[in-house]
Amino acid sequence: MTIASSYPSVSRSGAKVKLVAVAKDEAPYLAEWVHHHLHFGFDEIEIYINRTSDNSEQILNKICLHHPNVSFQYADWIDACHDNVRRQLQFIIYAKAFAEAKSAGRVDFIMFLDIDEMWTPNNMQKKVGDYLIDYLDADSVSFGWINEQGGNEAFQTISSSINGQLSPLVKTAVNVRAEMVEVALHLPKTKRLENKVFGGESFLGQPTNRECLHPDLIRIREVMIVHRMFRSESEYIATLGRGRPSDDFPLKLNRGGYNKASGAHTVFALQPPAYLAYRTAYSEFIHACLLADDLQYAQQSVLARCDWVLDxxxxxxxxxxxxxxxxxxxxxxxxxxxxxxxxxxxxxxxxxxxxxxxxxxxxxxxxxxxxxxxxxxxxxxxx
Incomplete structure (x- = not known):
């Protein structure tokens, strides 16, 4: 089922930004992720769900009913392709979404994030378009990345003090006027290669991985991508059971262990008054969209999947x-x-x-x- 939307324009002076994600069995986290990015001014949010067995559709239907600039559709049609093609599901969706955003002409930038990745300003107030308005001449703008350490309690929302490891990886907002050469998970290739790092520097990659920042550019900045891949032990184990689009293993093997992440330890602190307002807004979002029971069901499904993985x-x-x-x-x-x-x-x-x-x-x-x-x-x- 596809939820269509006219995506009404947002009247402000900032750049217009679309956010796209691919999600598989991520029902417990969709509401927080969507609210988080609506809160920070993403003008359009589109989610492609694939190979999903949980209640993601029910949750997204309720969100879309109240927020017409949020949409979703299934991407299972890609599984009808040859095996070598369907393994590239994420890249196919990204390329499709970029071409459609470019053709529609409603936004200035498009960004691709996973559901465990959250674009986060430390002031907890300024909108994404207000940051990106200064980069309209760049092909892309990359944001630094912090791997959040997991905690003891399951299904916790983002903390006001994020402990984690700085990563050289980035996530990138791409100018829809750029000429795309090749989509990528962290830094797409564009024709002009006018790539910037948020903060103003030109993007400089590492010799062995072009999608990783040069060590001189790795630091805590005003805006970071918070990567919540650990959360709690039970949630981490449950995510292992989702597998990967790029292989046929039922267990996700591209993890080094729970709370095992390289990089210097750091703390990304969020401003307390604005953070409290953000938390209040999230509670109101859940209430308005009538999501409490759906989220409880989704959380129980995750705990059940954790046991399934272990057994x-x-x-x-x-x-x-x-x-x-x-x-x-x-x-x-x-x-x-x-x-x-x-x-x-x-x-x-x-x-x-x-x-x-x-x-x-x-x-x-x-x-x-x-x-x-x-x-x-x-x-x-x-x-």
């Missing part, structure tokens, strides 16, 4: 066992115990076909879980 590792190939263990690094001892027990009873290790392969796997596993490595070596002795 069902049966479909992971034994060749990636060390990667499976790595994504649970930083988790509690109880979680690690459940992971090992699930692996032992899953039948995964029964696919080891010779002693040398088993011994090699044991050596890869040993730094991550010594007891499981011993268990594998004992099995190797029987081959």
């Amino acid at each position: 069902n590792l049966t479909s992971m190939p034994v060749e990636v066992l060390d990667q499976v263990l790595r994504v649970f690094e930083g988790c509690s001892d109880e979680v690690k115990r459940r992971v090992v027990e699930s692996i032992k009873v899953s039948g995964m290790l029964e696919t080891l076909d010779n002693r040398q392969n088993a011994l090699t796997l044991a050596m890869r596993v040993r730094p991550l879980n010594f007891q499981l490595a011993k268990y594998i070596m004992a099995k190797a002795a029987l081959l």
Whole structure:
């Protein structure tokens, strides 16, 4: 189902900005994410939901009813393409959204964020368009990134004092007048390459990764992208069970563990009076859109998926066992115990076909879980 909107224009002097996201089973977080970016003046918000089994549609329907500049549509049609194509789902959607924004001519910039990424000014008041009005001559404007540390309580809204690690990665607002060469997750390629970092400097990347900031440019700025990939332990584990569009593994393996993020530790402090007003506005948003029951249901679904992940590792190939263990690094001892027990009873290790392969796997596993490595070596002795 597609929710259409006329997207009424916003009367102010700032630049007009559209925000686009791709979401899979993110129902507990959609309301906070949409409200957050409406609060900071994004003129249009469009969400593509794909391969989704939760109540995202119900939540988005209610939000769209009250906020006509928010829309959503399904992107499952991409799954009808060849396997090599559907693995590029996110890039296809980004390219489509950029072309449509360019053709429509209603906005000056388009930005692509995931649902766990939040564009956040530390004053908690100024709008995105008021910042970007000074960059209308640039092809793109990149914002620095902070990986927020997870906490003990599940489903917490963004904190007034964000503890985390500075990352060299960025997220980028792209001028719709730019000539797009290639969309990308963090820094799209444009023809002129007039790329800026928020703050005024020209974008300078790293030799090994053009989408990462040069070390001289990495610092806390007035606006940051807050990456909430950890949240709480149970939520982190649940996200692992969503997999990735780019591979067929049922477990997301591109994580280094819970609260495991490189970079210098920092604190991104939000101004208290404006932050309290923001929290009040969010509560009013939930009430106005009648979302309380939907969010409670969505949260229970996440906790259930956490248990499912811990108990069902049966479909992971034994060749990636060390990667499976790595994504649970930083988790509690109880979680690690459940992971090992699930692996032992899953039948995964029964696919080891010779002693040398088993011994090699044991050596890869040993730094991550010594007891499981011993268990594998004992099995190797029987081959």
